[in-house]
Amino acid sequence: MQAWGLPTFEGLRPSAPFPTRSGLLGLLGACLGIARNQRQCLQQLADSVHFAVRCDAHGAHSPVNLTDFHTVKDAREKQSGLKQHDTILTRREYLCDASFTVAVWSDTAQDYSVQQLSEAVKKPVFTPCLGRRSCPLTKPLFHSIQEADTPFAALSVALPGTGAVYSEVPLSGKERRLSVRDEPLYHLPRQFARRAWYVIQEEAPCS
Numbered sequence: 183m184q185a186w187g188l189p190t191f192e193g194l195r196p197s198a199p200f201p202t203r204s205g206l207l208g209l210l211g212a213c214l215g216i217a218r219n220q221r222q223c224l225q226q227l228a229d230s231v232h233f234a235v236r237c238d239a240h241g242a243h244s245p246v247n248l249t250d251f252h253t254v255k256d257a258r259e260k261q262s263g264l265k266q267h268d269t270i271l272t273r274r275e276y277l278c279d280a281s282f283t284v285a286v287w288s289d290t291a292q293d294y295s296v297q298q299l300s301e302a303v304k305k306p307v308f309t310p311c312l313g314r315r316s317c318p319l320t321k322p323l324f325h326s327i328q329e330a331d332t333p334f335a336a337l338s339v340a341l342p343g344t345g346a347v348y349s350e351v352p353l354s355g356k357e358r359r360l361s362v363r364d365e366p367l368y369h370l371p372r373q374f375a376r377r378a379w380y381v382i383q384e385e386a387p388c389s
Contacts, residue, residue, distance in 0.1 A: 183248070184277045185313035189363045189374045197247070197275040197313070200235045200348055201282055202364040204374060205313050207231070210286075210299060213323070215307025221368040228366065230292035231299070234333030237345030237385070238281040245280035249273050276317070283325070283340045285333040300327055334382055347383035357382050 303323040330336035357380040365375040
């Protein structure tokens with residue numbers, strides 16, 4: 183089970199169909215041992231890394247969505263509403279049987295290098311999870327360090343996958359562009375900016 187929450191209010195927390203930037207930054211931050219109140223360190227991490235994600239589960243093993251309910255206090259059910267001090271029922275969406283391969287790269291002279299990140303995911307300080315604490319890992323995070331010209335080439339080194347590939351950088355400039363609000367604004371509590379993912383490979387048809 184995984185949950186890559188999209189920005190919303192407490193009445194419904196949908197999951198994105200692939201790991202979001204905010205979720206991946208949170209996962210790396212946990213591995214590095216960065217606490218939630220260390221905003222400068224979190225911002226340095228966000229400024230250091232980029233991601234590309236390949237969806238590996240497809241065809242007969244396509245992921246399914248599961249909706250569970252929780253009780254939440256002091257929540258807003260919608261944007262126009264004020265905080266309610268009564269406890270409300272809310273819905274949480276999860277992805278089941280989904281598998282992803284993620285390429286992570288770091289700009290030169292940034293605060294966190296690929297080597298630092300690889301050591302952190304091998305020996306995490308805090309327990310990493312897939313979007314929510316109730317979603318533990320089923321296998322180790324680290325695969326390998328690769329030298330590649332593009333994130334697509336780096337992903338191809340891992341086990342073959344024919345699912346969609348989403349990248350934070352375009353390759354040809356002709357990719358389909360998705361606008362997603364998943365860039366954390368660490369100076370504001372639980373606020374996110376809108377940014378782009380580029381679909382550099384579409385989902386292959388089922389055989």
